[in-house]
Amino acid sequence: MGTVSKALLLLQFFDRDRPLLGLSEVARLAGMNKATVHRMLTELQAMGFVEQVGAAREYRIGPAVLRLAGLREAAFPMREVSLPVLRRLADVTGETAHAGLLEGTRLAMLSYAYSSRHGTRVMMDDAGVLPLHATASGLALLAFGDPALTDAALAAPLQRYTAGTIIDPGRLRQTLETIRQAGIAESLGGFEADVHGFAVPLHDQSGTCVGTLAVAAPVARMTDTLAAAIRTELRAAGQELSGLLGAGAQQAEGLRHAG
Amino acid sequence: MGTVSKALLLLQFFDRDRPLLGLSEVARLAGMNKATVHRMLTELQAMGFVEQVGAAREYRIGPAVLRLAGLREAAFPMREVSLPVLRRLADVTGETAHAGLLEGTRLAMLSYAYSSRHGTRVMMDDAGVLPLHATASGLALLAFGDPALTDAALAAPLQRYTAGTIIDPGRLRQTLETIRQAGIAESLGGFEADVHGFAVPLHDQSGTCVGTLAVAAPVARMTDTLAAAIRTELRAAGQELSGLLGAGAQQAEGLRHAG
DNA sequence: GAGGGCCGGTTCATTATTCGAACCATCGGT
DNA sequence: ACCGATGGTTCGAATAATGAACCGGCCCTC
Incomplete structure (x- = not known):
């Protein structure tokens, strides 16, 4: 599986019950090395797909998806x-x-x-x-x-x-x-x-x-x-x-x- | 720039004026090799971020962003x-x-x-x-x-x-x-x-x-x-x-x- | 107060993946 | 029929990703 797919897969672990996830938690859920997950989340964050919040520096879905969803609906x-x-x-x-x-x-x-x-x-x-x-x-x-x-x-x-x-x-x-x-x-x-x-x-x-x-x-x-x-x-x-x-x-x- | 970032960058070329883009067009806009862009779009498609439509097999933003946008708004x-x-x-x-x-x-x-x-x-x-x-x-x-x-x-x-x-x-x-x-x-x-x-x-x-x-x-x-x-x-x-x-x-x- | 367990984060030799020039088939226009 | 563009594919070379091991900090228990 390509690197892009692996990174996007991480986004699937966020859900209604778990809108916020820590680095180690995402790595556990994905069955991937923490360093690898950190690198991927860092890139997703740079592109606005996730953001880190709070003292515990947890991740949540970022704002970039809002425009894309609007674009999707428009198209x-x-x-x-x-x-x-x-x-x-x-x-x-x-x-x-x-x-x-x-x-x-x-x-x-x-x-x-x-x-x-x-x-x-x-x-x-x-x-x-x-x-x-x-x-x-x-x-x-x-x-x-x-x-x-x-x-x-x-x-x-x-x-x-x-x-x-x-x-x-x-x-x-x-x-x-x-x-x-x-x-x-x-x-x-x-x-x-x-x-x-x-x-x-x-x-x-x-x-x-x-x-x-x-x-x-x-x-x-x-x-x-x-x-x-x-x-x-x-x-x-x-x-x-x-x-x-x-x-x-x-x-x-x-x-x-x-x- | 990492591979994940490059791939996500491709999504930015879709906009209100250009909701549909062909492979060669995306490659031109991104300044990247067509084979590279094709591989990235294929992975984005597999994960639901883009989809190919029509006889000309153009790409548009896919449905995966809808759930993520809903999740983002919920969080x-x-x-x-x-x-x-x-x-x-x-x-x-x-x-x-x-x-x-x-x-x-x-x-x-x-x-x-x-x-x-x-x-x-x-x-x-x-x-x-x-x-x-x-x-x-x-x-x-x-x-x-x-x-x-x-x-x-x-x-x-x-x-x-x-x-x-x-x-x-x-x-x-x-x-x-x-x-x-x-x-x-x-x-x-x-x-x-x-x-x-x-x-x-x-x-x-x-x-x-x-x-x-x-x-x-x-x-x-x-x-x-x-x-x-x-x-x-x-x-x-x-x-x-x-x-x-x-x-x-x-x-x-x-x-x-x-x- | 010390120790342990977990967290987020980092490093770099090794490994895996990506890259892209060159090629192919197809289609539409002249 | 030819040309130029398209989407798509290949594979040796080049680059990026990987992950074991490590770090400092925080919280909890003894």
């Missing part, structure tokens, strides 16, 4: 394009709708929308990462995404988050086959005990699965009627969003010709 | 913290307010707010980069920031954007001295002929100038009264925002102790 407004679809889906179902994006071997939260119909709701985290085997979104990715991703994910040790988390690879493969036939993934308490999740794949214009669209509701108010409605609306919204994302890609092609 | 919500201050400043002055962040040797747009008081307004670009010598924000950075940055900026060839752009280093140094004494930078048509801009520096908790807060108005409706009001409100808002940003840094320190 290919996935978040902006997805938000109206998510809002409508949340309104129609009365539950939380969210979109995730495949990033390497992980599923990163792209955007989400809440419904104000109820006093409780399933909450989402900005910049959150969802496990693949334990959420509806993750299962959708495994079912409809690159088989190599699926093989790799199921070969790794799988973490149990709740009593409802399936961690047996054989059972998961059966589950994935059921999902493929249904065209929609469901997870009942796989990641959080009281959440019932539904997800469909999002495809780019070449048909490749690049993300997921999902609805998450508290188990307590799930009924057969609500579940059926979620499935119907989610399928339709998924097709719509895949179409919009594909159009965005075509628009990029158009931009070039116009330029 | 240190500069954009979120600045928006209320910007909105209030825009409301009170009736003109466009914007905040910029120093990124290496450039000033990147952080966030902005418009006023709806008039039918026209000075427009801003997401992910825009402002020239240092030709805008009020840039001049504020040069006046109050690191003298090394100022020396480097004035030593480089300076681009004339309008008839009002000062490109003589000597005159610019005089202008910067005036700005230091006034505590506020003003640029009349330096970057866009019909825009009058005002800016103050933003400091982090150590007192280092890290960005700017600015108001931009069309020249056509500038009056002495409006200019005086903008100066007053901008100074106050600048102090407020510097304080908030400093508090955010202290909060990061607090987060660590709580963890």
Whole structure:
């Protein structure tokens, strides 16, 4: 693996639960020599991708990503394009709708929308990462995404988050086959005990699965009627969003010709 | 310069005017060998920082920055913290307010707010980069920031954007001295002929100038009264925002102790 | 107060990776 | 058909990265 890739890999250890990391901690997480990690973090810092703060001189993600994220949205407004679809889906179902994006071997939260119909709701985290085997979104990715991703994910040790988390690879493969036939993934308490999740794949214009669209509701108010409605609306919204994302890609092609 | 820095440098060539770049174009802009650039872009792509699109296989910024930007805002919500201050400043002055962040040797747009008081307004670009010598924000950075940055900026060839752009280093140094004494930078048509801009520096908790807060108005409706009001409100808002940003840094320190 | 364990940070001989001139196939324009 | 540009690839030479060992400082325990 090249040096650039190794350095960028370090950025993946920062997450919602660990926005601040010390040098030794990053080295431990990355399984790399502290001197090597120090050198890489120093370069990332010089370019604005991380910064050191506080008396303990811990690192956090730096400001350079803000402009790049703005540029990314300007060039290919996935978040902006997805938000109206998510809002409508949340309104129609009365539950939380969210979109995730495949990033390497992980599923990163792209955007989400809440419904104000109820006093409780399933909450989402900005910049959150969802496990693949334990959420509806993750299962959708495994079912409809690159088989190599699926093989790799199921070969790794799988973490149990709740009593409802399936961690047996054989059972998961059966589950994935059921999902493929249904065209929609469901997870009942796989990641959080009281959440019932539904997800469909999002495809780019070449048909490749690049993300997921999902609805998450508290188990307590799930009924057969609500579940059926979620499935119907989610399928339709998924097709719509895949179409919009594909159009965005075509628009990029158009931009070039116009330029 | 290390390999990681060189690779990340490539990301800086993407901008609002050039969201899509071909391999040879990036190599030309970077002054690097095409094989080298290809290898670096391939690694950046593998890590999700760029992606190739279209028949011409051009590159654009990839999705990995979205999560990192979300993480950055979650850890240190500069954009979120600045928006209320910007909105209030825009409301009170009736003109466009914007905040910029120093990124290496450039000033990147952080966030902005418009006023709806008039039918026209000075427009801003997401992910825009402002020239240092030709805008009020840039001049504020040069006046109050690191003298090394100022020396480097004035030593480089300076681009004339309008008839009002000062490109003589000597005159610019005089202008910067005036700005230091006034505590506020003003640029009349330096970057866009019909825009009058005002800016103050933003400091982090150590007192280092890290960005700017600015108001931009069309020249056509500038009056002495409006200019005086903008100066007053901008100074106050600048102090407020510097304080908030400093508090955010202290909060990061607090987060660590709580963890 | 001393000792131990951990932290962030540094050094430099050794090792691994990067570099880039030269080449290739393809495409569009003349 | 030819030319100039593109994206992409190769591999011997050159350069940069690596990491074991070390340093000073801080905090905790005895």
